[in-house]
Amino acid sequence: MRNQFIHDLVLRAESDDRIVLIVGDLGYGVVEPFAERFPDRFFNSGVAEQNMMGLAAGLASEGYHVFVYSIANFPIFRCAEQIRNDVCYHNLSVTVVAVGGGLAYGNLGYSHHAVQDYAFMRSLPNMKILSPGDPNEVSHCLDHIFNNPGPSYLRLGKAGEDNFSSKSSQLKSGIFNPIRILNDSKSAVIVTGAICQDVMSYYFKSNEIDFDILTCPIWGMDEKSKIEMQLSQYSRIVTVEDHLVDAGFGSWVLEGLEPSSRSKLRIVGLSSEVCGMVGSQSILNHKGGISKANIDKFLEEK
Amino acid sequence: MNSIDLAKRIRQSSLEMVHRAKASHIGSALSIADIVAVLYGGVMNFDYCDADAPHRDRFILSKGHACVAVYAALAEVGFITHDSLKTYGQDESWLMNHISHKVDGVEFSTGALGHGLSFGVGKALSAQLLAKEWRTFVLLSDGEMDEGSNWEALMFAAHHKLEHLTAIIDYNKLQSLQSVAQTLNLEPLAEKLSAFGCSVVTVDGHDHAELSRALAVTAKGKPTVVIANTVKGKGVSFMQDQVAWHYKSPSKEELHQALIEIEASNA
Numbered sequence: 001m002r003n004q005f006i007h008d009l010v011l012r013a014e015s016d017d018r019i020v021l022i023v024g025d026l027g028y029g030v031v032e033p034f035a036e037r038f039p040d041r042f043f044n045s046g047v048a049e050q051n052m053m054g055l056a057a058g059l060a061s062e063g064y065h066v067f068v069y070s071i072a073n074f075p076i077f078r079c080a081e082q083i084r085n086d087v088c089y090h091n092l093s094v095t096v097v098a099v100g101g102g103l104a105y106g107n108l109g110y111s112h113h114a115v116q117d118y119a120f121m122r123s124l125p126n127m128k129i130l131s132p133g134d135p136n137e138v139s140h141c142l143d144h145i146f147n148n149p150g151p152s153y154l155r156l157g158k159a160g161e162d163n164f165s166s167k168s169s170q171l172k173s174g175i176f177n178p179i180r181i182l183n184d185s186k187s188a189v190i191v192t193g194a195i196c197q198d199v200m201s202y203y204f205k206s207n208e209i210d211f212d213i214l215t216c217p218i219w220g221m222d223e224k225s226k227i228e229m230q231l232s233q234y235s236r237i238v239t240v241e242d243h244l245v246d247a248g249f250g251s252w253v254l255e256g257l258e259p260s261s262r263s264k265l266r267i268v269g270l271s272s273e274v275c276g277m278v279g280s281q282s283i284l285n286h287k288g289g290i291s292k293a294n295i296d297k298f299l300e301e302k
Numbered sequence: 303m304n305s306i307d308l309a310k311r312i313r314q315s316s317l318e319m320v321h322r323a324k325a326s327h328i329g330s331a332l333s334i335a336d337i338v339a340v341l342y343g344g345v346m347n348f349d350y351c352d353a354d355a356p357h358r359d360r361f362i363l364s365k366g367h368a369c370v371a372v373y374a375a376l377a378e379v380g381f382i383t384h385d386s387l388k389t390y391g392q393d394e395s396w397l398m399n400h401i402s403h404k405v406d407g408v409e410f411s412t413g414a415l416g417h418g419l420s421f422g423v424g425k426a427l428s429a430q431l432l433a434k435e436w437r438t439f440v441l442l443s444d445g446e447m448d449e450g451s452n453w454e455a456l457m458f459a460a461h462h463k464l465e466h467l468t469a470i471i472d473y474n475k476l477q478s479l480q481s482v483a484q485t486l487n488l489e490p491l492a493e494k495l496s497a498f499g500c501s502v503v504t505v506d507g508h509d510h511a512e513l514s515r516a517l518a519v520t521a522k523g524k525p526t527v528v529i530a531n532t533v534k535g536k537g538v539s540f541m542q543d544q545v546a547w548h549y550k551s552p553s554k555e556e557l558h559q560a561l562i563e564i565e566a567s568n569a
Contacts, residue, residue, distance in 0.1 A: 040431065041431075042463075043427075045458060046454075046457070046458070048451075048454035048457070049415070049456045049457055050450070050451035050454055051419065051420045051423065051451055051454035051457075053420075054417055054419075054420025054421050054423070054424065054451065054455070055423045055427060055455070055458065056421065056424060057420075057421055057424060058421040058422060058423060058424015058425045058426075058427070058428070059424040059425075059427060059428050060424070061409070061410070061424065061425065062424070062425055062428035062429075062432075063423070063428075064428065081414055081417070082417065082420070085411070085412075085413075085414055085417060086410075086417055086420075086421055089411060090403060090410070090411065141463050143463070153519035227375075258391070
């Protein structure tokens, strides 16, 4: 996903000289195509995230669209107040790009586990969250960001992910992206972020599933009103996210459902027990509670 | 209006606003009145009919709690009406008690300290990228220099040779509870700033001629920092150098006495 990101950013920057990329002394092996092609619009702000985000807001206030790139929690929590006050309150075109969302850096320890980022970002007025599940969705998310300037958060996995979504689909904000749709299905699994890769590996090629699979690559506070109308046909909804269950994507869906619909929802996400554990991404996701068995269990619940 | 008269009007309006709203931070506003007056009274280029004029100089009040001084200046130079000042601190007013970008002529809302300089760095970087001559002025408090973000910003500004950036430190030497020296000693401040790669000028922050000279110039290839030695509560004898006036709002009698002192002053 990160390679798709930089590819598309370079492409767009060819025709849009207001695009700037700032990195927080990270991005080795990823950001070079942009840095080499547009040296005047590439800045390494050093290991100084507060200033990185504040100056991004200042640049954006002069008409630039600034992409701020770092890994995991670094462009989020150290500079949380700058995102809240400087970027979102002033409604400026700054895109926070975090590579390694969720437990992608599982072996690097708790400092690198981005499992509370949705909770922060979805609490910010004006902030749009973009959490693509495959490289195709990355491209569509970037199109959306370019066409809808404003504060945004792009949460990427790492590299080498498979495509499962259609290259030609048009993604709209707050609208679920249909991946596999059956006739008159009464159940749906809705996934966001890099964990889509795991969920698709469980079900994508199966001929035996009797539920719809949707992704939700573009969402945020302003999109909650679109949730209920898209899900009214279902009697069982299971959301999946590689984020703590607390205040994440599933909670967003829950808040968007009518009170009478809320009992239909089950949330599969990470338990706080995973905090402090180290291991591979797949092991940690499994230990945290994200598994085919848990999704199936909720789907089968009456 | 010359900067001396403008400073007097800023002090008078600031006192009236905080009295009416029963608001805090008058000591901080009086501390920066002369700096703000010199900026709006001659140094800065702006168009009060067009707050977004592309060629304007940008001013950012990073110590947003001292906002009444800037609101007063904006009214004096024509961005907002004098009547609007009466809404300061009232329910649903645009003139909130920390500086607000919803007010014509205000670039950036602050209130949490340590934000203005980085934002100004972004603006100055933009001017450099576009080869524009307009300048960015950021006014900070001394206590605010405790924030690590400011030192990050200074490093970046010096590294990128942002010569159109001028930071002004309102060095009144009082923080919220105690003196700067008792809280976290900033000294040797000028040497530190110089070591960070800035051009540093130290002035009397109530001397308009000194301020004008220092703020009028930029240094080749370096950001400028003006250390303005000031007195918190300057111009009102019973407010000067008193931590209490970071919080207190003047009573009717205190306002009356303060306005008499301001009117009688020569500076």
